Amino acid sequence: MKNKFDVLIIGAGPIGIACALECKKRGWSYCVIEKGALTNSLFNYPKNMTFFSTSEKLEIDDIPFISNNPKPNRDEALEYYRRVVTSNELNIKLYEKVLSINKTEGIFNISTSKSNYTSQRVIIATGFYDIPNLIGVPGEELPKVTHYYKEAHNYALQNVIVVGASNSSVDAALEIWRKGGHVTMVVRGDNIGERVKYWVRPDIMNRIKEGSIKAYFNSEITKIDVNTVNIKTPYGSEILDNDYVVALTGYLPDFEFLKNSNITLSTDGKSIPNYNPETMESNIPGLYLAGVICGGTETHKWFIENSRIHAKLIATHIETKEKTI
The missing domain is CATH 3.50.50.60 (FAD/NAD(P)-binding domain)
Incomplete structure (x- = not known):
C-alpha cells in the first residue's frame, strides 16, 4: 500500500x-x-x-x-x-x-x-x-537581530554585537572583524567558552586583549533599539551604537x-x-x-x-x- x-x-x-x-x-x-x-x-x-x-x-x-x-x-x-x-x-x-x-x-x-x-x-x-534560544528582551524582534549567522560580508563597516561565547559566536566575531566590521561581544560568563575549538580560542582571546574586538563579560543585553543596544555590565549600564545584533545563544x-x-x-x-x-x-x-x-x-x-x-x-x-x- x-x-x-x-x-x-x-x-x-x-x-x-x-x-x-x-x-x-x-x-x-x-x-x-x-x-x-x-x-x-x-x-x-x-x-x-x-x-x-x-x-x-x-x-x-x-x-x-x-x-x-x-x-x-x-x-x-x-x-x-x-x-x-x-x-x-x-x-x-x-x-x-x-x-x-x-x-x-x-x-x-x-x-x-x-x-x-x-x-x-x-x-x-x-x-x-x-x-533559537531567545534572549528575551525588548527589541529582539527587530529586523537587525538574527539568531543565525551565514557569512560576514554584509556586516562590513557596521557596528555589530555578537552575543555569546560559544564556537558559533567566536567564529562569527572573528569573521566579521576580519571583513571590516566593528565587533563587540556581550557574554554572560566571565570568559570565552571552554568548548571553543582549541585552535580558535587563542585567536579570539588575543583579538580581545589587543582591543580589536571589544568584549563585555558577565554582561547581558537589556534592550535593543533601532540604532542602539542597552547592556548591563558589572560596572553599570551602557548604551552602545549598533547596526546589527547576531545573537548566537543556542x-x-x-x-x-x-x-x-x-x-x-x-x-x-x-x-x-x-x-x-x-x-x-x-x-x-x-x-x-x-x-x-x-x-x-x-x-x-x-x-x-x-x-x-x-x-x-x-x-x-x-x-x-x-x-x-
Missing part, C-alpha cells in the same frame, strides 16, 4: 540518513521525511564553518569521508552526505513537514504538510537547530512536537526525553529517538560522532522484537 512503511524516519540529517541505511540493509520498507533541504541543519551552518571533528568521525555506515584537510568544512560535509544518499538511492522526501504522530491499535499514523502515512515504527531524528529541540507525540520529558529543567539508552526506544513502544534530540536542552551532549551508533541500536532492537513476535 502506498505510504505504508515498516519504519518512518523524521529528519534527513546525518543520523536520519544513518537510520535509513540500516533499514535498507535489512530489507525493510522505509521513508525519511524532512521539512527542509537534505541535511538541513548543516546547510544552514555558516558557509566557512570547519568541524571540530576529523572526517572519519563524521562517517556513517563505514562509508569513507575524504576531505582536503583533517577537519572538513561545511561544503565537504554537505557533499559527503549527499553522495551517501544518492549512491544508496535512499527514499527521502524533502520539504515536507511532519505535523503529528498518533498511534492507534499498534500502528503509527503520521500526518504531514503534503500527505498521510502509516508505519509500524517511527524514528525521530530531528536535531535542534530550528528553534537552539532548542521542538519540545512541543515531542510532547504532542506523547513522549514524556524530564521535569528537572533539562527536558530530556524519556528513552532507553540501550535501545533508543521512547516511552511509546515502537517510537524511537536518535541523535542530538536525545539531550533535551543539553544540546552539547550529542553530536554526529557520538550518536551515529543510535541507528544500529535502533535497528538491532527492532530485529530483536520482530524475532519474538
Whole structure:
C-alpha cells in the first residue's frame, strides 16, 4: 500500500540518513521525511564553518569521508552526505513537514504538510537547530537581530554585537572583524567558552586583549533599539551604537512536537526525553529517538560522532522484537 512503511524516519540529517541505511540493509520498507533541504541543519551552518571533528568521525555506515584537510568544512560535509544518499538511492522526501504522530491499535499514523502515512515504527531524528534560544528582551524582534549567522560580508563597516561565547559566536566575531566590521561581544560568563575549538580560542582571546574586538563579560543585553543596544555590565549600564545584533545563544529541540507525540520529558529543567539508552526506544513502544534530540536542552551532549551508533541500536532492537513476535 502506498505510504505504508515498516519504519518512518523524521529528519534527513546525518543520523536520519544513518537510520535509513540500516533499514535498507535489512530489507525493510522505509521513508525519511524532512521539512527542509537534505541535511538541513548543516546547510544552514555558516558557509566557512570547519568541524571540530576529523572526517572519519563524521562517517556513517563505514562509508569513507575524504576531505582536503583533517577537519572538513561545511561544503565537504554537505557533499559527503549527499553522495551517501544518492549512491544508496535512499527514499527521502524533502520539504515536507511532519505535523503529528498518533498511534492507534499498534500502528503509527503520521500526518504531514503534503500527505498521510502509516508505519509500524517511527524514528525521530530531528536535531535542534530550528528553534533559537531567545534572549528575551525588548527589541529582539527587530529586523537587525538574527539568531543565525551565514557569512560576514554584509556586516562590513557596521557596528555589530555578537552575543555569546560559544564556537558559533567566536567564529562569527572573528569573521566579521576580519571583513571590516566593528565587533563587540556581550557574554554572560566571565570568559570565552571552554568548548571553543582549541585552535580558535587563542585567536579570539588575543583579538580581545589587543582591543580589536571589544568584549563585555558577565554582561547581558537589556534592550535593543533601532540604532542602539542597552547592556548591563558589572560596572553599570551602557548604551552602545549598533547596526546589527547576531545573537548566537543556542537552539532548542521542538519540545512541543515531542510532547504532542506523547513522549514524556524530564521535569528537572533539562527536558530530556524519556528513552532507553540501550535501545533508543521512547516511552511509546515502537517510537524511537536518535541523535542530538536525545539531550533535551543539553544540546552539547550529542553530536554526529557520538550518536551515529543510535541507528544500529535502533535497528538491532527492532530485529530483536520482530524475532519474538
